Amino acid sequence: MHSDTNRQDMHSHLLPGLDDGAKDMNDSLSLIRQLRELGYTRLITTPHIMSGVWYNDADTILPALDAVRAETERAGIDVELDAAAEYLVDDYFESLLEDKTPLLTINSKYVLVEFPFLALPVTYRSVFFNMKMAGYEPILAHPERYTYLHGQLDFYHELQEAGVMLQVNLLSLHGYYGTRVQKMATQLVNAGLVQFTGTDAHHQRHLDALSRSLPDASVLTKLGDAVIKNEGL
Numbered sequence: 001m002h003s004d005t006n007r008q009d010m011h012s013h014l015l016p017g018l019d020d021g022a023k024d025m026n027d028s029l030s031l032i033r034q035l036r037e038l039g040y041t042r043l044i045t046t047p048h049i050m051s052g053v054w055y056n057d058a059d060t061i062l063p064a065l066d067a068v069r070a071e072t073e074r075a076g077i078d079v080e081l082d083a084a085a086e087y088l089v090d091d092y093f094e095s096l097l098e099d100k101t102p103l104l105t106i107n108s109k110y111v112l113v114e115f116p117f118l119a120l121p122v123t124y125r126s127v128f129f130n131m132k133m134a135g136y137e138p139i140l141a142h143p144e145r146y147t148y149l150h151g152q153l154d155f156y157h158e159l160q161e162a163g164v165m166l167q168v169n170l171l172s173l174h175g176y177y178g179t180r181v182q183k184m185a186t187q188l189v190n191a192g193l194v195q196f197t198g199t200d201a202h203h204q205r206h207l208d209a210l211s212r213s214l215p216d217a218s219v220l221t222k223l224g225d226a227v228i229k230n231e232g233l
């Protein structure tokens with residue numbers, strides 16, 4: 001059952017200074033404290049890895065995770081914190097797969113990826129295939145936010161058949177990104193294509209919106225217990 005006091009999140013940007021999320025340690029602690037107050041007891045945070053923009057890997061992410069864990073403990077925030085990453089599907093990501101570089105995973109097998117916001121990567125089929133062949137379970141972040149795929153439920157059925165899971169942003173369902181994104185998110189949910197939800201929390205505006213919309217939990221109820229895998233993480 002969904003509980004208002006035992007939420008789990010698997011998509012956010014809470015480590016200080018690594019991407020366009022938390023700016024510094026104070027910012028990290030503030031966002032994490034507010035998420036805890038919203039009922040999140042486990043947060044798997046996912047810094048961007050985006051060639052040319054955010055150069056992250058285990059060497060930047062894991063020490064930052066250790067530092068934030070130590071500070072949350074010192075601050076008395078009772079939350080379980082882990083880190084993976086949100087990989088942009090780009091040439092760099094393909095080179096990681098080709099080189100068999102171990103990827104940062106959620107629960108040792110799920111890998112969160114995102115598409116560019118401007119155009120579908122032409123190689124997406126082989127990328128997902130290669131991920132599966134390497135033993136990973138791909139999760140596509142916020143499918144509702146790619147405007148070039150709006151209305152294309154067939155595309156997402158195809159992904160599901162290829163073994164790709166989908167994660168919608170809670171704020172999309174609540175209309176934060178506009179009505180078209182909200183509509184696509186709802187269509188994906190109603191089609192049974194959604195396995196995970198995420199806060200995708202980057203900054204205070206996201207927290208403000210989450211704290212306005214999350215307590216009503218109606219969207220989560222609509223999603224249904226069966227399709228949401230967050231709680232198994």
Ligand SMILES: [Fe+2]
Nearest residue numbers: 011012086200
């Ligand atoms: Fe994200």
